[in-house]
Amino acid sequence: ILNVEQSPQSLHVQEGDSTNFTCSFPSSNFYALHWYRWETAKSPEALFVMTLNGDEKKKGRISATLNTKEGYSYLYIKGSQPEDSATYLCAFALETLSNSGYALNFGKGTSLLVTP
Amino acid sequence: DAGVTQSPTHLIKTRGQQVTLRCSPISGHKSVSWYQQVLGQGPQFIFQYYEKEERGRGNFPDRFSARQFPNYSSELNVNALLLGDSALYLCASSLWQGGVQPQHFGDGTRLSIL
Numbered sequence: 556i557l558n559v560e561q562s563p564q565s566l567h568v569q570e571g572d573s574t575n576f577t578c579s580f581p582s583s584n585f586y587a588l589h590w591y592r593w594e595t596a597k598s599p600e601a602l603f604v605m606t607l608n609g610d611e612k613k614k615g616r617i618s619a620t621l622n623t624k625e626g627y628s629y630l631y632i633k634g635s636q637p638e639d640s641a642t643y644l645c646a647f648a649l650e651t652l653s654n655s656g657y658a659l660n661f662g663k664g665t666s667l668l669v670t671p
Numbered sequence: 672d673a674g675v676t677q678s679p680t681h682l683i684k685t686r687g688q689q690v691t692l693r694c695s696p697i698s699g700h701k702s703v704s705w706y707q708q709v710l711g712q713g714p715q716f717i718f719q720y721y722e723k724e725e726r727g728r729g730n731f732p733d734r735f736s737a738r739q740f741p742n743y744s745s746e747l748n749v750n751a752l753l754l755g756d757s758a759l760y761l762c763a764s765s766l767w768q769g770g771v772q773p774q775h776f777g778d779g780t781r782l783s784i785l
Contacts, residue, residue, distance in 0.1 A: 559713070587770045598675070599714075599761070601773035644713055648770030651719065656726025657770030658704070661713030 557581050559647050561662035568635050568669055575631045576665040578645035582626035587648040589659060590619055590630055594641040602630075602643075635669040642666045673698070675777035677762050683783045684752050692747045692780045696764030702726075703745040704774065705737060706761040714761055720745055721768035749782075757784045 560579040568574050580588060590602040603612040608623040616633045632639055646659035676695045684690050696703050702721040706714035716729040720739035739745045743764075749756055759779045765772035 589773065591774075591776075598776040598778045599774075601775065604771055604773050606771055646713070650770065651727025653725075653727060656702075656719040656721060656768045658716040658719060658727050658729060659706075659714075659770075659774065660716065661706075663711065663713045
């Protein structure tokens, strides 16, 4: 089991604010880093899968960066909206012991609340 | 297109009983993974199945078992239920078993043990 740490644990911002979260993961044996958004009463939704050091991905107002050498990824939300309120999870892809599959090791998530 | 479907939505069992949870992946997806999520924690990996074979198992006791059928649907079985098994059980599917595949999650089964 590898430790994936996310910070902050929770965040409360006003509509229009920009915000960012951090995901820390083991830098050795890196394979892939996933980001998911999990809204209340819904299922987790994939945002990004990142594999290359220095990678930057963008989806609308949400973007993410990856530093595999130091073991961290940032998720940015520009101009937060109330519909961005959700828990944001990052997960480190780890090859299973059988070496024929992959497991996602999740952090505890960052809970974001955006108020009008 | 239908997403990942899980049944039942909610389930209440008592200690010592057995439970079977079901998952239908997105059409065309051949990999199914199971996760357990307890309050305040991130989802924890239980199993991955691909092409009807187990491809990974998390740190769970032998009371937990699973299988995948020829149509790629999957079942998770838990025997001798304990209070600590109370959790949200999530199923996720992907095209294949690789770690770069985004996982598509179902809404989960909420299991409560009395």
